[in-house]
Amino acid sequence: MEFCSKVAHVGLCTDAKTGAISTPIYQSATFRHPGLGQSTGFDYSRTQNPTRKVLEEAVADLENGIAGFAFSSGMAAVSGVLMIYSSGDHLVVVEDCYGGTYRILDKVFARFGITTTFVDSSDMTEIAQAITQDTKAILVETPTNPLMKIADIRQIAALAHQHKLHCIVDNTFLTPYFQRPLELGADIVIHSGTKYLSGHNDVLCGIVVAREAELAEKIRFIQNATGAVLGPQDCWLLLRG
Ligand SMILES: Cc1ncc(COP(=O)(O)O)c(C=O)c1O
Secondary structure, three states: OHHHHHHHOOOOOOOOOOOOEOOOOOOOOOOOOOOOOOOOOOOOOOOOOOHHHHHHHHHHHHHOOOOOEOOOHHHHHHHHOOOOOOOOOOOEOOOOOHHHHHHHHHHHHHHHHOOOEEEEOOOOHHHHHHOOOOEEEEEEEEOOOOOOOOHHHHHHHHHHHOOEEEEEEEEEOOOOHOHHHHHHOOEEEEEEEEOOOHHHHHHOOOOEEEOOOHHHHHHHHHHHHHOOOOHHHHHHHHHHH
């Protein structure tokens, strides 16, 4: 399906029970099992919620990834991705990243032993020189917030893979309409959906999309374990946006 057709279909469904064509807001924390050892596929909304599932599948489709994850804010999405790393790991991150991303790396993840080198992501030599034996990922925003600096995702992803690192791209400012980092080789895409993905300035939300199953499972685990999920009302608002 063409990208614009995909966008036009986001959130449209045919609810089997009622025929509703707008995704219903399943405002339920818990789901009853039909019987012992049986499940509708939903148990508890931190793990999965039917409205969130529609949104997560839609964003995965738009970014051309294997799975999407909806978080309660862009910073919850950034944190969720960073939590797949461990003490002793090192990250190479664009120096002109969103201030909140800088803050959480500098003031929170640093306390847990994850170190960061900030680089000019438009300078491939500087990025390559920052990689150490402990580096696990290169995280860029392109364009950056606030200076709108541009990075070459294709080249950065190639460099990352050459060193067996993840390439993570914060795609908040372009959205998958203008740029699909996974198609350029990135492994993970992050959004502050609060901005252009929702587009109405009425919902705070974050999105992560993974290209491959192994990373998707790590993020699914963190999302459920830490619990900063997007509520069903906000999922509906983002689907509408
Ligand atoms: C590029 C970028 N990433 C992440 C965030 C954090 O998103 P949120 O404000 O939804 O937590 C922002 C917020 O402005 C941003 O601009």
